[in-house]
Amino acid sequence: MRLLYVEDNEKLAQNTCASLLKNGFTVDVVHTGEDAIHAAKSFEYDAIILDLGLPDVDGLTVLKEIKLAKPEAPVVICTARDALDDRLKGLNSGSDDYLVKPFDVSELIARIKAVLRRPGGALGLVLEAGNIHFHTVDRSVKIAGKSAKVSKRELDLLELFMRRKGRIQSKEAIENALYGFDAPPTLNAIEVATHRLRKKLLDLGATSKIQTLRGIGYILEDDGQ
Amino acid sequence: MRLLYVEDNEKLAQNTCASLLKNGFTVDVVHTGEDAIHAAKSFEYDAIILDLGLPDVDGLTVLKEIKLAKPEAPVVICTARDALDDRLKGLNSGSDDYLVKPFDVSELIARIKAVLRRPGGALGLVLEAGNIHFHTVDRSVKIAGKSAKVSKRELDLLELFMRRKGRIQSKEAIENALYGFDAPPTLNAIEVATHRLRKKLLDLGATSKIQTLRGIGYILEDDGQ
């Protein structure tokens, strides 16, 4: 996991960098906006940490240039509180998250990881049940290695089952999880939804099945057991 | 792909060299600064790996000479952490990347490849999906071996899809990636853009398709997947 760290304060840069390295990141540090832009254009980074208080160029200009060069790389901004303008707060500046100085390194690391986990990010969590794989990052599903086309409702339901694999879900619990408080459907809607999901799983050759426990609820059983 | 490897420690040189050879590089090894400068002047190298801890001449002087002789050859520096001075970190020394000793050979190889991939470098990064080839160096596209004329917006979109091939892209993510901070278009603009890109891909006989996941986003599927 390779990061670009843009920070003009050397002391701070060194300390933070050491922590990042310890946490398994590969880090390139640059101290000026110009170097930052150059580096962003030249290498592939999984995320970029940008301190806005740079000596040579305006921070937001650097941000813009970086986003132009690497639209997909998430950027975490660091800035002093009084420089925190509204565009930044709204995250309308093109950055993906921001951090107010002074901050704790653990906080920075948490933010980076969060950003990397976001849809399209480099870090991902994969739920598994038999030969069904659910990628939480982009919410894509693969069954027996082939990507499966699944509708939104089915996806929600599948995610629920996979997150609670091997545990019983009452229909009420499902209703609660899938539907807001405002739009309570008939319980039959859930029966229909599971029916559709089951059919899809079956058609695509999934080895894990959703079992019915009459009067109690449903359960997704892991392949083996 | 021919490399010049400057390293005075013979043991290390031999080991690293073996790995480089195994990875398909052609490698010339020299052990002194003088030999390095001589070699750099005499032959064409795609990249140069330079250990700064040389016995005869100061490493940065060697670097300077090499850059004078071959300004276009990318140089990757290896150095001990405590010798890592700031010029180096800022990549202002004329080197293109640096590596802190001790390093893993795989890391070195990754850096070399990255450096070679840079604009003007010997290696182009080519994204591939089915019979679609996207050359990141000049952002040109070939489909089924024939170069395709693609407009800027289509190019941006295609690059995004290819960089995240097989991953779902929500329209919001696409909007974020393609449009600046200032000009937020209707989401329909993205629908239209994908429509145009799809049509072009279809007309040109691309084997990879952009699939719609209703309510979720789009995904570029790899040909065979």
Added chain:
DNA sequence: GACAGACTGTAAGCATTCTGTAAGTTTAAT
């Protein structure tokens, strides 16, 4: 400058896909 041509976003209507409802059928437990 002026013009032609390509490019891109907007808007509107059409087409498709989803999804909950309802009604009838099947299943399982007592």
Added chain:
DNA sequence: ATTAAACTTACAGAATGCTTACAGTCTGTC
């Protein structure tokens, strides 16, 4: 056998995406 629960199917309204036409912008050329 009876009954409650769950399954299945068809259907219609809703949501979403596709497509087309159009207009404004930009580009390069004469």
